[in-house]
Amino acid sequence: MKKWIVLLVILFTFLMMTPVSAQNTVYKDVPPNYPSYGEIMFLLERGVVTPRQTFGTGKLVTREEAAVLLARAVGLKGDPRQTKFSDVASSRNSSGYVQSAVERDIISGYLDGTFRPEGLVTRGHMAKFLVQGFQLTNEQDITFSDVGQSTAAYPFIRKLIPSQITIGFPDGTFRPDENLTRAQVAIFLARALGYTKNQQPQEVKPTLLPKSIQLGQSQTQVVTLSPGRLVEQQSDTLIFADVPFLENFLTANYEFVNNQLVAVHFTKSVSKQTTKDELKSEFENVTSALTAVYGNPAYAELNWVKEGADEFLYADWYELQQEFIVFSVWNSTLPEFNVTINRPGFYE
Incomplete structure (x- = not known):
């Protein structure tokens, strides 16, 4: 030897x-009675999100995080590599996911050659990312009081409705310009992947x-x-x-x-x-x-x-x-x- x-x-x-239940091993800020607990555990089971001490439910989502989550959700590779953007170096952990998401036309950069990874994502942005990432084609008329045909995200929001990915807010609005939290993005992604509220989270191994x-x-x-x-x-x-x-x-x-x-x-x-x-x-x-x-x-x-x-x-x-x-x-x-x-x- x-x-x-x-x-x-x-x-x-x-x-x-022995498998360990997600209820007592993952995310101190996501107890079983948390409103989006089921969606978050659903994404954990599928490797879209990863275990850590907290999920950061109220943290606002950046473009970089959105690219990573969407790329994982649709099965794209994330090995770090060179990107087309001047502000996303190959040494950045997200570089592979960002480039893969761009190549799949899920998310795009800016005319100045930047990606702006730290920029925040709105509900309108996410509608576009989901439609392009999951290649949604069915459309339905929009009844949201704050989304008209002149709204930039209009053609994408109307493609989320048939899949029940979004139902908007109780006051009849969609709020396309509102920034998204990690908990809200988890709900969008879980529904896009087929999650329904009557599903029971399975045991999850860290x-x-x-x-x-x-x-x-x-x-x-x-x-x-x-x-x-x-x-x-x-x-x-x-x-x-x-x-x-x-x-x-x-x-x-x-x-x-x-x-x-x-x-x-x-x-x-x-x-x-x-x-x-x-x-x-x-x-x-x-x-x-x-x-x-x-x-x-x-x-x-x-x-x-x-x-x-x-x-x-x-x-x-x-x-x-x-x-x-x-x-x-x-x-x-x-x-x-x-x-x-x-x-x-x-x-x-």
Whole structure:
């Protein structure tokens, strides 16, 4: 066994986990009695929105956020890449979604070559985005008192009505110039995807990507952001239990040098003898998630090594900035699946 593996590999598993209900694992600001709870959980089940501590129900939606949500809703790829806009660099996390949404004619930029990602989205804008994203063609006469044929969003609003994507406000208005909140956008998107109020939210497994689990750079930041339940604190490590990571809850050991985060080690025991095919499938799930966050790796390899009576799976994934992600599983003697993510400049 390579000596450097000892420095890099800690423990993590994707197997034998019990699904956890969305009611008690996701979004502190979206309790089951929240008006748009069903719609938000519906989008979470489909990966349109992702788990985090709060949903931000009252936060106004930007053009960038709208592009990301719509692109996910219609199944477009979001790998960061070059865009046609001077203000959306390829290094921006949303760049792939923005460019994909533009290529599908869901959303467009401005004549000056900008996208203005921080600009706010109105209900009228969203009507256009939904019609173009979901390619809605059926039309119905509009009865909203504030939407006439001269209203810019008129041709799009009348295409939302047949699908019951919008019914307007109780006072008979649509309010096309009103900015949208995240909760309101969730309702629009859920209805466009076929959600109805009599649907019951299904159990949802948290799906946090690896980079989002590296919360904070110092011990104080990590504790403040609370990734799971803090069970032990030492001078150079913080240990959390019940940490959501992809489709599981694990133990996470945050390692610091001079109060700066250098590595996060994830651990989970495997409760039964795993098979090669199962482990290979799980490795592919992890590499897909890592690639979605970090981009294509410089190196990725999966190897089986037999040492005595045991077989070991070593799954190595290196990304271009020299961060190391290395997995391994002890099949018999130590039935645990492990992963570590090291920050650049350490353990090289």
